[in-house]
Amino acid sequence: MRGETTTYTDTFPKLLLLNAAQRGERPAVREKDLGIWQTWTWEQVLDEVRAFALGLKELGLVRDDKIAIVGNNRPRLYWSMCAAQSLGAVPVPVYQDSVADEMAYVLAHVGAKIAVVENQEQVDKLLSISERLPDLAYIIYDETRGLRDYDHTRLKSFADVQKIGRALDPRSSAIEWQDSISKGKGADLCVILYTSGTTGRPKGVMLTYDNTIKSSRNANAYDKLDENEEVIAYLPMAWVGDHIFSYAQSYCAGYCVNCPESPETIIEDRREIGTTYAFAPPRIYENLLTLTMVRMEDASAMKRKAFHYFMGVARRWGEKILNKERVPPHARFLYGIGNILVYAPLKNRYGLSRVRVAYTAGEAIGPEIFRFYRALGINLKQLYGQTEASVYVTAQPDGEIFADSVGKPNYEVEVKIDDKGEVLYRSPGVFAGYYKDPDKTAETKTPDGWVRSGDAGFIDPKNGHLKIIDRAKDVGRLKDGTLFAPKYIENKLKFYPNIREAVALGDNRDFVCVMLNIDPVAVGSWAERNNVVYGSYQELAAHPKVYDMLASHVEEVNRSLSEEGPMAGAQIRRFLILHKELDADDGELTRTMKVRRGFIAERYAQLAAGLFDGAKEVNASTEVTFEDGRKGAISGRVKIRDVKVYPSATVQVPMGKAA
Amino acid sequence: MRAPSVAEIAAGDVLLAVEGVSLAFGGVKAVSDVSFDIRKGEIRAIIGPNGAGKTSMLNVINGFYHPQAGRITFKGKTRRAMRPHAAAAGGIARTFQNVALFKSMTTLDNIMAGRSLKMHKSFFWQIFRHGPALSEEIEHRKTAEEIIDFLEIEHIRRIPVGKLPYGLQKRVELGRALAMEPDLLLLDEPMAGMNLEEKEDMSRYILSMNNYYGTTIALIEHDMGVVMDLSDRVVVLDYGRKIADGTPDEVKKNKAVIDAYLGVAH
Structure with missing residues (x-):
């Protein structure tokens, strides 16, 4: 096998065979379970993946089928991706915390035939939307707890599927599997990743094996990563960062991926492992x-x-x-x-x-x-x-x-940078297109392979x-033509530990205003030390002393903006502290926790109007969605403060075409 | 260890029965002439307004109070009163209305404490933590870790419970009771003082415990929604007397229960 390295390494299943042959005894995956780190070597991973792949094949998974992966970072979910790829099927990792409705959209859009999920919570979610997913034939789960009494006609445990695979004649099934792997080639579709999308419905980004493997190899070379690295897999599996970092780069370099015990124990787990390469x-x-x-x-x-x-x-x-x-x-x-x-x-x-x-x-x-x-x-x-x-x-x-x-x-x-200042790039990692959306693909990708980054x-x-x-679309101008880069201002504000989120408004307005979210941990601890009594987030956010503290932060940001030539005109005139925490469940943040500025400005239109018309206080009522999908409302009076503005400290320099 | 179906419970073995139990503190009658049974594998709720005698009833069951009249039959053995140690050794575990944990011990140690009745190796080996005592401890640690996994409290394994928020302390207490692998688990207001989300979590744990470990559960609870959703059968007490006994639906329609809860015009 070793002599044919070049022909063996253009897909992940081939890389798995190679790793099992070259470094079979080395750890490939660890998972902390019942307080102890369990290790699987590359050879053991190969065995697990093969059994699962053969089981999937018996369930009817064939080339080009889509298989959804839903859950926290678990070894079996990573193996499911490789097992599906070995049959020529395409894994589609989905954000595990998306609400049922979002998940239904993605699974229906991609037409997933099988879903491999982490636990009862995800099974329940999928069952609740199953009538909207006519293509979904089976749900396979990793964690068995609570699922014993469910109807098992369409439901299977991961172990049961492996059992089906292991029950087959080992010789002939192994040969068939090898055949199926060798049919895969670099130009094939490797994975579809749905971007959380700051606007509109998520788009399915199609990446080929050539894309991910070449990009990963280059990254490994760029930072000289080899099989001795230890990483911890804790970011959503549906995020491209985790996919490349915990799956693609690991298969290419042969390094070990560690899955934490639970999302709450990551810091402790990372300390025990001592990661050498981190991505966050x-x-x-x-x-x-x-x-x-x-x-x-x-x-x-x-x-x-x-x-x-x-x-x-x-x-x-x-x-x-x-x-x-x-x-x-x-x-x-x-x-x-x-x-x-x-x-x-x-x-x-x-x-x-x-x-x-x-x-x-x-x-x-x-x-x-x-x-x-x-x-x-x-x-x-x-x-x-x-x-x-x-x-x-x-x-x-x-x-x-x-x-x-x-x-x-x-x-x-x-x-390269185009004349409007937008960044364009071209590389072997550039995607094949958006799934079932040639119009969007054409908007983003030029015929000669350049991608508009936005x-x-x-x-x-x-x-x-x-x-x-x-x-690019967010960089705006105030009415007098001053450059207004909202994220630049927001990031300056968010540096203060007391400020959790900031939303800057100013495009096509007379001046800049911001809406702030306080950080409950930092401000809560401050409140405790200063005898500030509060009963809820809303009460703490409205406290005059909290306003005083944030006003001083905003002033400091203004001073620093005043020293930055072209940014000096976009200092913050007024601010308010929102009466509720921005939340992805309410659509105010994306699943990767980026603020959706336009949506927020619309949702809090009363507050935005108050900011710009000089009101001292505004009544606001906002609908909220609880974790179980029910809706309620939060209402209250929100105060607005004026802030000191500094004269521009340096001579105004024209931004030139860079802006 | 499969949980029995409703039909099986209806016909099933009686795990514990109290007959004609009366308990008085001086002139105050806490419980008078109450009889009911708890069948193997069911979730049995005891409800009633404040001062109805619910906690007294639990204390009678686990032997903390000795009733003046009546009989208690547990696992086929009838006696006038239970003794706390005999109750624990016989497989009755409980949690308390006000959390009663070892505050300065970690979550793990608290749960391990729940295993102490199951440790049989001699004191000699235990003080050296060697030989048979060590292998026994490893066995128990495994059970404790399974409970930690079950209750999703991995992140607080090494934290002294006194530092934990109330909702988590409640969960640790449940873990310690579970560590005894009880045949009968008595929960005294497992959801008191919790918010909606914590209540939902706790309900899920109680249901899975019943389902997964097959534990028979008797619980006192004030939140009617929770009681009606969780329990197989409900007994209702008012001023120390039993006023109703049956499935949640039957109890909900019972006139005496409605009067007791909503008050009645005099």
Whole structure:
């Protein structure tokens, strides 16, 4: 087998055979179960996948069928993808927390024949929408609890399906399976990933084996990843990041993927594993930092002083030491002491002690948050990627890290900026098209293979790095023509641990206003320390002292905007704190937790009107959806505050064509 | 261990029966002449307004109170009163209206404490945590971990329970009771003070416990919606007397029950 490497590695099932032959004894997957890490080697994974694939075949799964995967990151769900691919079927991972209605749309649109789901919760969800899914023949579940008394005509457990596969004649079935695998080729459809979509219905991005495998190989080469890496799989399986990172790159490099015990235990689990390669949206790093800051406020005075002193040292020198620049010996000495007392214990807490490369992607990260981790000596880098590109477009090379750039194009990726400022890219990872939607495909992908990213950005002439300002369609102008980049402002606000979400409004208006969500953890802890009594989120959000605190944050943001030439005109004049938390179930956030600005402006139209017409207080009533799908309403009076605006500190510089 | 169907319960073995039980504290009659039974595998609810004698009834069942009159038959053996230790050894576990956990011990240790009646190796081995005691402990740890998995409390395994929010403490208490692998589980207001979501979770655990472990459950609860959805049969107490006994539907229509709950014009 080894001599034929080249012909064996253009699909994931072939890569599985190769890994089982070359590194059969090495760990491929771990899962924490009943408090103990269970390990499967590549050889064992091959055996599990084969049994399941043969079972699926007996259930009638054939080439080009679609198979939905729903659940948290579990080894069996990853195996289901490979098993389906070995038969030429196409896996479609679906966001496990989507409500029944969203799931029905995706499953009906793709025409899934079989669904492999994690547990009773997902089975119930699928059964509740089964009449809308005429194509769905079987539901297969991993976790058996609570499902024993269900009608099992269309329901099967994962183990039962494997049993069907194992009951077949081992010789002839294995040969047939090998045949089926060798029929697969690189140009075949490998996976369909539905993008959560900031507007409209989700779109199914079709990726081929060539797309994902070439993109993964390039990424592995770019960061020199090999079979010794340890990663933890905890992001939604339906997100392209997890698909590439926990599945595609693992199969290409042969590294081990660790599945946490439950979504709540990730930090603990990561600490036990000591991941070497990490990938997370900024939200995760923000949460860790917020938690750290909150806990430090509660720590003893001695510890708090040590923490702040050494964080000061780290901010001054840490970044330089990480970039291997020259620093004076006393700085190195102080940093060494700080490492023993503060940085190493913190990194250990985060489970990032052994990390070689950590990426943040999905959204811009607050520069202060970014610098915090770099200062600790964690090689956190930024990456720019899209589902349509099999993730990788640009990434920051080691030693070339800037808080406001997303790096240089990855291997085999070309990037260009069109005259309106939109970023376009072309690479082997570029998708085949949107499933059943040639119109959208034509809108996004040019005939010569360039993809419109929908993001506005420019390439910094100083260092060749790409910088993203905002979504191309979101970059607007105030009535007087001043440039208004909402996300840029929102990200500045969200750097403050007290602010969970921010929504900036200003396109085609006279000035800029923001709606804020406070962070219940950070502000709650502050309230406890300052004897502020509250009964609910709404009450806390409306507290005058909370308003005072946020007003000072907004003013600081204005001051920093005033120093940034073209942004100085878009300072925040007025703000309010929303009376409810923005929630994906209400459609206010996407499933990846990005704010849907337009939708929010419409939903809170009364509040938006109040912001711009100078009202001091507005009555608002908002419909909310509970987790079980029932609806209710939250109403209340929302106060609006004016904020100080700073004069532009620097000379106005024209933005040029970059904007 | 399959849970019996409704028909099987109707015809099934009686696990515990109380007959003509009366309990008084001085002149106060807490329970007077109450009789009912609990069948194997069912979820049996005891409801009634405040002060109706529900908790007293549970205390009689697990031997904490000794009634002045009446008989209790548990697993075919009839006696005048239960003794708490005999009740626990015989397979009756309970949770309390006000959580009663070891606050400074971790979730895991609390659940392991529920296993102590099942540990049989000699004290000699246990103090050294060696040989047979160690392998026994590993066995028990496995059961404890299964319960932790069942109740989805992995993330608080190592946290002292005193630091946990109330809803989670309730869950840990349920875990400790479950660790005894009881034949009869008594739940005293398992959902008191919980929000809607926590109540739904708790209901799911109670149903799966009944379904998965086949545990017979007797519960006291105030939330009528929960009681009617969960239980197979309901007994209603008012001022220490039994005023109704039957399926949730029968009880809902019973005149005496409606009067007791909604009040009656005098």
